[in-house]
Amino acid sequence: MLYKWLTYVKMFLVMNNTEPNSGQKEALHKLLLEFGFEETEAKIYASLLKPDVETTLDIARDSDLNRTTVYRKIDEMIKRGIVTEVSDMHGTHLAVVPPASLGKLLVEEEAEIESRRELLPELAKISDVLKHDADFDVRTFSGESGVRQMLWNELSADTEICFYGHLLLQNVVGQPFAEKWRNEVIQRKIMVREIQFGEEGQATDFTELEQFHELFEERELLDTDIVLRHQISIYNNVVAIYNWKSDHFTGVEIHSSDYANFQRSIFADYWEKAKPVTYSHQAKE
DSSP states (O other), X not given: OHHHHHHHHHHHHTTTTOOOOXXXXXXXXXXXXXXXXXXXXXXXHHXXXXXXXXXXXXXXXXXXXXXXXXHHHHHXXXXXXXXXXXXXXXXXXXXXXXXXXXXXXXXXXXXXXXXXXXXXXXXXXXXXXXXXXXXXXXXXXXXXXXXXXXXXXXXTOSSEEEEEOOSOHHHHHOHHHHHHHHHHHHHHTOEEEEEEESOOOOBXXXXXXXXXXXXXXXXXXXXXXXXXXXXXXXXXXXXXXXXXXXXXXXXXXXXXXXXXXXXXXXXXXXXXXXXXXXXXXXXXX
């Protein structure tokens, strides 16, 4: 994406005084937005790529933006390192920063995202303290984005996720997201225990991440009348219920330490009665 964007901008820069056609303008505008520019910033940047646009007045005329808006945005873009002021024998004028130099914006954004990620544990602790006195909360989710959010919430587990399985994860959210979730489990060293209700049989490998098997254990509960048509996960003080009807998903998270501990004790009883599942890679060893 960055290479494509830089290539197009470089092509635009060598057009000299040739006026770009509407298709080129539209393509450039789209790429600027995809790169992360705001609508106004994209118009200003595209205007400054033209050799005859050098001042705020030029930008306002070329982009049809209000001069006050241009002044305000130019100050912001200079601070961000997108636009610079150049002084020469003709005076001071505005210019865009060379496209290749914009790669630093990505580095800065990645650093900021990483910094925010490091704050998440502290935010979670504060949230838990604030909710301590109101220990019962129900949250609902729907659609594929909902099930992905619920699965990602499970990764906040302190040590372990216990769940009653129903469907393979990749059959619900796709293999890439399923493997990303399992990789996060590995990185965070979360133990995962699953109970399946069904017929006895050897399960097939469902992941290429060998380390996941070191954290994952599955058991089958045979000779039971229990029929499970949804999935239930238990972690921390949360009981998450995933329900599929045809292609539609709805889910519920019940946040209650008492209820989670109650469900966890039931899971422990079933776990003792269940039989370990042997995977094909284990059978070959």
